[in-house]
Amino acid sequence: MTLYSEKSETAVSVPEANLSPVDRSLSWKVATNLLVSFRYAWQGVAYAFRTQRNFRIHVVVGSFAVSLAIALSLAPVELAVIILTCGIVLTMELINTALESVVDLTVEQTYHELAKIAKDCAAAAVLISALISVSVAACLLLPPLWQILQPQFF
Numbered sequence: 062m063t064l065y066s067e068k069s070e071t072a073v074s075v076p077e078a079n080l081s082p083v084d085r086s087l088s089w090k091v092a093t094n095l096l097v098s099f100r101y102a103w104q105g106v107a108y109a110f111r112t113q114r115n116f117r118i119h120v121v122v123g124s125f126a127v128s129l130a131i132a133l134s135l136a137p138v139e140l141a142v143i144i145l146t147c148g149i150v151l152t153m154e155l156i157n158t159a160l161e162s163v164v165d166l167t168v169e170q171t172y173h174e175l176a177k178i179a180k181d182c183a184a185a186a187v188l189i190s191a192l193i194s195v196s197v198a199a200c201l202l203l204p205p206l207w208q209i210l211q212p213q214f215f
Protein backbone atom coordinates (compact mmCIF):
# COMPACT_ATOMS: atom_id res chain seq x y z
CA MET A 62 0.00 0.00 0.00
CA THR A 63 1.26 3.53 -0.77
CA LEU A 64 0.76 6.46 1.60
CA TYR A 65 1.52 10.11 0.76
CA SER A 66 3.23 12.51 3.14
CA GLU A 67 1.22 15.76 3.38
CA LYS A 68 4.34 17.82 4.03
CA SER A 69 6.83 16.55 1.47
CA GLU A 70 4.24 15.03 -0.91
CA THR A 71 6.48 12.00 -1.19
CA ALA A 72 5.09 8.49 -1.47
CA VAL A 73 5.87 5.97 1.26
CA SER A 74 5.37 2.29 0.69
CA VAL A 75 3.86 0.47 3.68
CA PRO A 76 3.61 -3.32 3.83
CA GLU A 77 -0.06 -4.46 3.93
CA ALA A 78 0.65 -6.67 6.95
CA ASN A 79 1.51 -3.62 9.10
CA LEU A 80 -1.94 -2.11 8.52
CA SER A 81 -4.00 -5.09 9.64
CA PRO A 82 -6.56 -3.85 12.19
CA VAL A 83 -6.62 -7.24 13.93
CA ASP A 84 -2.88 -7.45 14.44
CA ARG A 85 -2.51 -6.91 18.19
CA SER A 86 0.64 -8.93 18.67
CA LEU A 87 2.18 -6.06 20.68
CA SER A 88 -0.71 -5.84 23.13
CA TRP A 89 -1.20 -7.63 26.43
CA LYS A 90 -4.27 -9.60 27.36
CA VAL A 91 -4.56 -8.84 31.07
CA ALA A 92 -8.29 -8.82 31.82
CA THR A 93 -9.32 -12.46 31.74
CA ASN A 94 -13.03 -11.92 32.35
CA LEU A 95 -15.70 -9.20 32.46
CA LEU A 96 -15.38 -8.65 36.22
CA VAL A 97 -11.63 -8.01 35.92
CA SER A 98 -12.32 -5.59 33.03
CA PHE A 99 -14.78 -3.66 35.23
CA ARG A 100 -12.19 -3.52 38.02
CA TYR A 101 -9.61 -1.97 35.68
CA ALA A 102 -12.20 0.48 34.34
CA TRP A 103 -13.04 1.49 37.91
CA GLN A 104 -9.33 2.00 38.60
CA GLY A 105 -9.36 4.46 35.69
CA VAL A 106 -12.27 6.37 37.21
CA ALA A 107 -10.56 6.38 40.63
CA TYR A 108 -7.29 7.60 39.05
CA ALA A 109 -9.04 10.46 37.24
CA PHE A 110 -10.90 11.44 40.41
CA ARG A 111 -7.70 11.37 42.47
CA THR A 112 -5.48 13.26 40.05
CA GLN A 113 -7.69 15.47 37.85
CA ARG A 114 -9.10 18.56 39.53
CA ASN A 115 -11.44 19.22 36.58
CA PHE A 116 -12.87 15.69 36.85
CA ARG A 117 -13.71 16.29 40.53
CA ILE A 118 -15.32 19.64 39.67
CA HIS A 119 -17.44 17.98 36.97
CA VAL A 120 -18.52 15.21 39.38
CA VAL A 121 -19.62 17.79 41.99
CA VAL A 122 -21.37 20.09 39.49
CA GLY A 123 -23.01 17.14 37.70
CA SER A 124 -24.25 15.63 40.97
CA PHE A 125 -25.67 19.01 41.97
CA ALA A 126 -27.47 19.40 38.61
CA VAL A 127 -28.98 15.88 38.81
CA SER A 128 -30.02 16.39 42.46
CA LEU A 129 -31.64 19.71 41.57
CA ALA A 130 -33.46 18.10 38.65
CA ILE A 131 -34.84 15.41 41.01
CA ALA A 132 -35.76 18.01 43.65
CA LEU A 133 -37.61 20.08 41.03
CA SER A 134 -39.49 16.95 39.86
CA LEU A 135 -38.39 17.31 36.25
CA ALA A 136 -39.98 14.97 33.71
CA PRO A 137 -38.11 11.65 33.32
CA VAL A 138 -36.93 12.57 29.83
CA GLU A 139 -35.56 15.92 31.06
CA LEU A 140 -33.77 14.18 33.93
CA ALA A 141 -32.36 11.67 31.43
CA VAL A 142 -31.03 14.50 29.21
CA ILE A 143 -29.26 16.13 32.18
CA ILE A 144 -27.74 12.78 33.26
CA LEU A 145 -26.67 12.14 29.66
CA THR A 146 -24.93 15.50 29.21
CA CYS A 147 -23.19 15.20 32.62
CA GLY A 148 -22.06 11.69 31.68
CA ILE A 149 -20.67 12.94 28.36
CA VAL A 150 -18.57 15.58 30.16
CA LEU A 151 -17.11 12.97 32.54
CA THR A 152 -16.45 10.63 29.61
CA MET A 153 -14.66 13.40 27.70
CA GLU A 154 -12.56 14.17 30.78
CA LEU A 155 -11.54 10.49 31.03
CA ILE A 156 -10.61 10.37 27.34
CA ASN A 157 -8.67 13.63 27.79
CA THR A 158 -6.76 12.12 30.72
CA ALA A 159 -6.00 8.95 28.75
CA LEU A 160 -4.82 10.94 25.74
CA GLU A 161 -2.61 13.19 27.89
CA SER A 162 -0.97 10.09 29.37
CA VAL A 163 -0.31 8.57 25.94
CA VAL A 164 1.14 11.86 24.66
CA ASP A 165 3.39 12.19 27.74
CA LEU A 166 4.45 8.56 27.30
CA THR A 167 5.34 9.25 23.68
CA VAL A 168 7.17 12.58 23.86
CA GLU A 169 8.02 12.62 27.60
CA GLN A 170 9.08 16.13 28.68
CA THR A 171 9.91 17.44 25.25
CA TYR A 172 7.98 20.07 23.33
CA HIS A 173 6.32 18.78 20.17
CA GLU A 174 3.82 20.66 18.02
CA LEU A 175 1.76 17.49 17.45
CA ALA A 176 1.68 16.81 21.22
CA LYS A 177 0.33 20.33 21.67
CA ILE A 178 -2.36 19.79 19.02
CA ALA A 179 -3.41 16.46 20.56
CA LYS A 180 -3.65 17.86 24.09
CA ASP A 181 -5.31 21.13 23.03
CA CYS A 182 -7.96 19.31 20.98
CA ALA A 183 -8.67 16.83 23.78
CA ALA A 184 -9.04 19.71 26.24
CA ALA A 185 -11.28 21.50 23.71
CA ALA A 186 -13.54 18.43 23.54
CA VAL A 187 -14.01 18.63 27.32
CA LEU A 188 -14.67 22.36 27.13
CA ILE A 189 -17.28 22.04 24.36
CA SER A 190 -19.11 19.22 26.15
CA ALA A 191 -19.07 21.19 29.42
CA LEU A 192 -20.49 24.30 27.71
CA ILE A 193 -23.24 22.23 26.10
CA SER A 194 -23.98 20.57 29.43
CA VAL A 195 -24.30 23.92 31.20
CA SER A 196 -26.59 25.23 28.42
CA VAL A 197 -28.82 22.14 28.60
CA ALA A 198 -28.99 22.32 32.40
CA ALA A 199 -29.84 26.04 32.22
CA CYS A 200 -32.64 25.41 29.70
CA LEU A 201 -34.17 22.64 31.81
CA LEU A 202 -33.51 23.82 35.37
CA LEU A 203 -33.92 27.59 35.26
CA PRO A 204 -37.64 27.79 34.26
CA PRO A 205 -38.93 25.57 37.15
CA LEU A 206 -36.44 27.20 39.52
CA TRP A 207 -37.72 30.62 38.48
CA GLN A 208 -41.33 29.48 39.12
CA ILE A 209 -40.38 28.61 42.70
CA LEU A 210 -38.15 31.61 43.43
CA GLN A 211 -40.25 34.32 41.71
CA PRO A 212 -42.98 34.57 44.42
CA GLN A 213 -40.28 34.96 47.09
CA PHE A 214 -38.89 38.12 45.50
CA PHE A 215 -41.76 39.72 43.59
Ligand SMILES: Nc1ncnc2c1ncn2[C@@H]1O[C@H](COP(=O)(O)OP(=O)(O)OP(=O)(O)O)[C@@H](O)[C@H]1O
Nearest residue numbers: 115157161168169171172173174176177180181184
Ligand atom coordinates in the same frame (compact mmCIF):
# COMPACT_ATOMS: atom_id res chain seq x y z
N1 LIG B 1 4.84 17.83 25.16
C1 LIG B 1 4.17 18.94 24.86
N2 LIG B 1 4.45 19.59 23.73
C2 LIG B 1 3.80 20.74 23.40
N3 LIG B 1 2.85 21.31 24.16
C3 LIG B 1 2.49 20.69 25.31
C4 LIG B 1 3.14 19.49 25.73
N4 LIG B 1 2.61 19.10 26.92
C5 LIG B 1 1.68 20.02 27.21
N5 LIG B 1 1.60 20.98 26.27
C6 LIG B 1 0.71 22.15 26.26
O1 LIG B 1 0.34 22.44 27.58
C7 LIG B 1 -1.08 22.33 27.74
C8 LIG B 1 -1.39 21.73 29.10
O2 LIG B 1 -0.88 20.41 29.11
P1 LIG B 1 -0.95 19.48 30.40
O3 LIG B 1 -0.38 18.16 30.06
O4 LIG B 1 -0.36 20.22 31.54
O5 LIG B 1 -2.49 19.33 30.56
P2 LIG B 1 -3.38 19.76 31.80
O6 LIG B 1 -3.14 21.19 32.15
O7 LIG B 1 -3.17 18.72 32.82
O8 LIG B 1 -4.77 19.66 31.08
P3 LIG B 1 -6.14 19.26 31.72
O9 LIG B 1 -6.47 20.39 32.66
O10 LIG B 1 -7.05 19.15 30.54
O11 LIG B 1 -5.92 17.94 32.41
C9 LIG B 1 -1.56 21.48 26.56
O12 LIG B 1 -2.90 21.77 26.22
C10 LIG B 1 -0.56 21.90 25.47
O13 LIG B 1 -0.97 23.11 24.86
